[in-house]
Amino acid sequence: MFGARGSVGTTTIAGAAALAHGSPPAGVVTELPDFASVGLVGLDQLVFGGHDLVDTPLTKQVERLAAGGVLPPGLDGLIAADLADAERNLVVPSAGGSQYDQVRRMAEDIRAFRLRNDLDRVVAINVASTEPPYEVADVDLAGLRRALATSAVLPPSSLGALAAFEADAAYVDFTPSTSIRPAAVREWAVEKGLPYGGQDAKTGETLVKSVLAPMFAARALPVHAWSGTNLLGGGDGATLADPRAAESKNVSKERGLSEMLGDVAGQVHIDYVDPMGDWKTAWDHVLFSGFLGVRMTLQFTWQGCDSALAAPLVLDLARLSALALERGHVGAMPFLGFYFKDPIESTEHSLSRQYDELLRWAQSC
Amino acid sequence: MFGARGSVGTTTIAGAAALAHGSPPAGVVTELPDFASVGLVGLDQLVFGGHDLVDTPLTKQVERLAAGGVLPPGLDGLIAADLADAERNLVVPSAGGSQYDQVRRMAEDIRAFRLRNDLDRVVAINVASTEPPYEVADVDLAGLRRALATSAVLPPSSLGALAAFEADAAYVDFTPSTSIRPAAVREWAVEKGLPYGGQDAKTGETLVKSVLAPMFAARALPVHAWSGTNLLGGGDGATLADPRAAESKNVSKERGLSEMLGDVAGQVHIDYVDPMGDWKTAWDHVLFSGFLGVRMTLQFTWQGCDSALAAPLVLDLARLSALALERGHVGAMPFLGFYFKDPIESTEHSLSRQYDELLRWAQSC
Amino acid sequence: MFGARGSVGTTTIAGAAALAHGSPPAGVVTELPDFASVGLVGLDQLVFGGHDLVDTPLTKQVERLAAGGVLPPGLDGLIAADLADAERNLVVPSAGGSQYDQVRRMAEDIRAFRLRNDLDRVVAINVASTEPPYEVADVDLAGLRRALATSAVLPPSSLGALAAFEADAAYVDFTPSTSIRPAAVREWAVEKGLPYGGQDAKTGETLVKSVLAPMFAARALPVHAWSGTNLLGGGDGATLADPRAAESKNVSKERGLSEMLGDVAGQVHIDYVDPMGDWKTAWDHVLFSGFLGVRMTLQFTWQGCDSALAAPLVLDLARLSALALERGHVGAMPFLGFYFKDPIESTEHSLSRQYDELLRWAQSC
Amino acid sequence: MFGARGSVGTTTIAGAAALAHGSPPAGVVTELPDFASVGLVGLDQLVFGGHDLVDTPLTKQVERLAAGGVLPPGLDGLIAADLADAERNLVVPSAGGSQYDQVRRMAEDIRAFRLRNDLDRVVAINVASTEPPYEVADVDLAGLRRALATSAVLPPSSLGALAAFEADAAYVDFTPSTSIRPAAVREWAVEKGLPYGGQDAKTGETLVKSVLAPMFAARALPVHAWSGTNLLGGGDGATLADPRAAESKNVSKERGLSEMLGDVAGQVHIDYVDPMGDWKTAWDHVLFSGFLGVRMTLQFTWQGCDSALAAPLVLDLARLSALALERGHVGAMPFLGFYFKDPIESTEHSLSRQYDELLRWAQSC
């Protein structure tokens, strides 16, 4: 994981350990009966590692998350050994050199992680802070290789993706950052014969939208305006308080709605509300009309703990991408759209269709 | 229609007339592109008639609905001729005689309606007031025939269904009343080679539930409690203020949730709030948990105009049942489950799966 | 009224006429028993006039408001004569000349209105579109007089206030515009021996805040964050879609909260959602804590028709300001704080305290 | 406290101890600056004791409340000594004998508590489970004395009140039980020269109502319907799942609304939702109209932790009643109405007026 010491990263590591100690796998979709015979790697066989810019110990993060109600109190004692194991697999990427050098160094870290833990397959998942949009020059693969040696052509998220590919790992972007958006980055994966997927996990407001919008569509009820306000604190909230980072998020949040319903009025706000901590509240207001133009509304309020919704999906994505690696899948994984606000190489946003598509792929061959 | 002068009945008649005068068909599912080549009867070819216990003129009802904001102001002038046409097809069923006699008389009314209007096919739709549950003796078809001649073996809704079958009409129950619940009533339809469908249209709270519950299921998020409160006025509200009628409604409202999510705590209330008029507000509160048991909630408030949501579905059901008649379909129509809270001979409650099933049937042959 | 042809202006004129024809005075505070013996001018003795930049006929505006559900259907016929009377008292202010000339011309219009209608007292109320903040030079009364002759020292709202004072009228600002904010404008009123009041009527979200915030304070419950989103269409919404106009509104909206609760996190959004028409929906989310720091929340959703909430208050303000004139009150009227988001020369925002203060003043002498 | 081992009782004892260890006194009204010079007993001088039917150790209850998020994790260690002190003052009342004997035995317990702890004044507060309504014979003081010797004339809550009076303690009822409702019970207090107060603390939905209802009244906005649903788990929820106990609660909940707004449609539901634990969610829907009858709504959702809202009020009531004792106040304490849904010998329900009244009394003499 890139960003392994963040809320999502830590909750994933701590949560997988808790499952190993008997917690029920709530929120882990791949533990549903539908996936029983698919041949996924066992949750207890996953080994965690990653990069992060900071080196705050995982135990410290676990403490913070337990105080915020994200992790159950008392968990830290139970999973101390698992945290220590993961801690050994965490690296702070060293700065310096060209961007190409950085990619090579991170790829080296990933290879070392694989060897040290004697792993069959590695899946790199980006759970680092959302980056602002980044203007990437429109170059082809060769051009990208040249540019990496001399200039800051890519943001960190894309360098991470390239490092993954260099280390023969699958790559999944849990964030709306640039990462695999540039065509040349994707070509890199294809050249290496590797799968990639993303972007921006849907765990709250957008998740609910992805079932409500198809409902209006299926019932032929015209939606006039869809407005939303998201209140959140935590690390992610602090990042998104920067309007440039929020822009990345908003773009991916709004794509789905217009692809599902066409042009609809209304804005989406993301407010950083520090005292909310790791909790998020989203309020949406939908103005639609029925027969003969009668105006009606639907409002919802979602109160969720973001990291506790995200972490089980990280486990899912690791298992499913490992399966894609095993099956030799090359290029985009649009069948993972179920997990994302802005599904790569797909315009399907209806959660139920996405689920069917995921299952079809998983159960195939 | 049984209950043709009620809010749903009147809105259906007035609305179809408004469409003929150029209103856009919002809420009419069968006008979606998906159904374009299915060969449904044109909306402008539908002819309306029916039974009602009261004889309040349709124009009066239209006035009342316009004052309540259900129908657009000024519509009455535009559609006066259409209302007069429909008015001629409305009958107050005469009392007296055995239940068998009543069935025969209503069947005669339906046959007369068909002849008078030179119709190819007739679909009878029950939009009469919700009845209390009715204890029907467990008899076979022959037993039912005998009992009808001598005792009050069936409630009015079931008599209406039999009248439809006797008149070679399809039958659809828009309500949670007894109607086609007894096995012998269904056998009657089969013997006559006719289709039937129902029950209890989903137009509000239950509609939303039918997409949200599958969302929780698909994401493996355990739902602990689902509580709901429905506030409504109008004729339907007044009927449901009687706890016995409300019982029928509650049973059909709650079936879906348990079939989708298993055992879940929480109650559903239906409150008659006279000043709400024809408007309904539903508030639902869902308590679920994510990873490692963290508690989260989703609330929604639906504010809809019931009849304006129901009427376009009545048009859909008329067209689709006419198609079933044309195709010679006999017996239950589970593929209409998309429209119902308590879909007959089906346990599928997920709206998106129901839509797919409906479409598959419509586009078949 | 400045802005007499807007939604608030038109609803006030049409509403007063409707009251005269027997509508109950819902929302008119000065019709409560508490004010019965205060000696206010009768609602039926009020005569309406004003300025507006546009000359769309009142009947046209009434039609638009009736279509939007703000005014009851069928009202236009009933009150046609009253609208025609008011229409004769409406003027489009002519441009040209110095700002001093404009003030003089508008004052002349007001004097003519008084004479033509043989009125004892005139109250000018600003219900024109919200202006962006305006940087007014810090001059004294004499300086202001000089500047008016040569430069655009004041925005239109302040010119309106001066015109009122020149015509011996009381002045009340229903908006958050600049109007009576500059000290020299207030001195002008004092020099003329006239009362003034404002600003920015509280009719929705802020009204509710003005009772909820004191509740938290009285119960010693610390409020950590108060977030709000306002969705509105209509003319006011379109104006506030301009971020500069919205700035004026936000400043006055937020003053109360911090004066009631001190420093509290959270943002307030005003979204222009065209399809909402004259209806406004506000959602507020309050994060507070109880004993030992336990986090709790209160959310509310207000769905109101702004002009129908505002118009009866315009009537109140006209009557109360006429009383102030009669009593020879000079300068600010802080006892009108009950009506305003940003009460002039007062820091009291608790609605119940404001009511008590208003009543005390009204019942005095 | 009667019911000292319940959620409210335990949170009060644990919370007072936490305050002594430095927690800020959030929710304790009498710690507001307004009360600084009133001469109330210090929070750290309060000593706790009481009766409960069960003997589950306080430490066990504290553990349960910490697991449920009512008390902060880790508190138990900090306050172990305080809990042990309180534990010594808790008694299980012994059954047997006439009701008069029971009163005498409990009075003896209270006197022993006073002596053992060398206290100046004792205030008995009833925080026991809500009782169903109890039909009390209409007798005078003498009649009551006779009846107590021979029959079950009173429910336990009233016996507790009498025991308090016999032991020269003030009595406050935090619940809607019968306790001090019978006239003869009140006369008993008066004969003894003691103060009493209650009933049924307002800590959630009713608290919010007590500021919103006066808002509608002050703005002359007619309220047509007020509907509410309360979801709660915990011990109190389990008690109220019994419709007879809920009846007591509903009566006291609804009194205020009708006394504030007159006749208003709408029902209030109390649903026991076990998985909610000690948390309560209330949703209220208010239908009102503005000028010319336009319909509007206000909804709110309150999500609170009941005991954490109640406990600081128990501290307030103890201090204020001790002051009343000190001042020699005899009979009802209507100035405590600020704390109650059904304020004894008062019809004032507006929170802000109640606060003013409380303060006036506290600051007098």
Ligand SMILES: NC(=O)c1ccc[n+]([C@@H]2O[C@H](COP(=O)([O-])OP(=O)(O)OC[C@H]3O[C@@H](n4cnc5c(N)ncnc54)[C@H](O)[C@@H]3O)[C@@H](O)[C@H]2O)c1
């Ligand atoms: N439900 C969810 O939580 C959810 C849903 C969708 C997307 N996301 C995305 O997941 C990401 C993580 O969210 P979070 O709540 O854990 O945030 P966080 O702020 O708690 O953690 C982010 C971590 O990334 C690290 N980081 C920043 N830049 C890095 C880099 N270049 N290389 C390596 N590490 C880097 C930070 O040091 C930090 O530890 C965010 O981008 C967020 O938008 C989260």
Ligand SMILES: NC(=O)c1ccc[n+]([C@@H]2O[C@H](COP(=O)([O-])OP(=O)(O)OC[C@H]3O[C@@H](n4cnc5c(N)ncnc54)[C@H](O)[C@@H]3O)[C@@H](O)[C@H]2O)c1
């Ligand atoms: N969104 C919706 O409106 C919706 C959704 C689901 C189900 N329904 C059901 O549709 C039905 C109609 O609702 P409505 O709002 O029009 O109610 P309504 O009270 O306005 O109308 C019911 C009509 O049925 C008539 N009626 C009663 N008994 C009859 C009988 N035995 N034979 C013939 N007519 C009879 C009544 O006279 C009345 O005119 C109800 O059962 C309701 O539960 C409505």
Ligand SMILES: NC(=O)c1ccc[n+]([C@@H]2O[C@H](COP(=O)([O-])OP(=O)(O)OC[C@H]3O[C@@H](n4cnc5c(N)ncnc54)[C@H](O)[C@@H]3O)[C@@H](O)[C@H]2O)c1
């Ligand atoms: N509940 C409420 O409706 C409410 C509450 C608080 C404040 N307000 C304020 O009241 C004002 C009116 O609201 P509205 O909904 O009627 O808006 P509106 O847009 O419908 O009407 C504003 C009118 O003002 C006129 N106008 C603009 N500039 C003018 C000028 N310089 N001189 C004369 N007329 C001018 C416009 O032509 C228009 O007719 C706004 O400033 C609004 O913020 C309204």
Ligand SMILES: NC(=O)c1ccc[n+]([C@@H]2O[C@H](COP(=O)([O-])OP(=O)(O)OC[C@H]3O[C@@H](n4cnc5c(N)ncnc54)[C@H](O)[C@@H]3O)[C@@H](O)[C@H]2O)c1
């Ligand atoms: N916010 C609030 O928590 C709130 C607000 C208003 C009223 N109340 C009332 O306060 C009371 C306590 O609430 P709770 O949540 O602590 O309930 P709880 O069920 O947790 O505790 C009640 C306690 O009373 C004890 N008890 C029952 N009958 C008794 C008797 N006759 N004598 C002595 N003890 C007895 C029980 O054993 C239990 O320990 C309830 O009546 C509730 O309605 C609470």
Ligand code: NA
């Ligand atoms: Na079924």
Ligand code: NA
């Ligand atoms: Na009272």
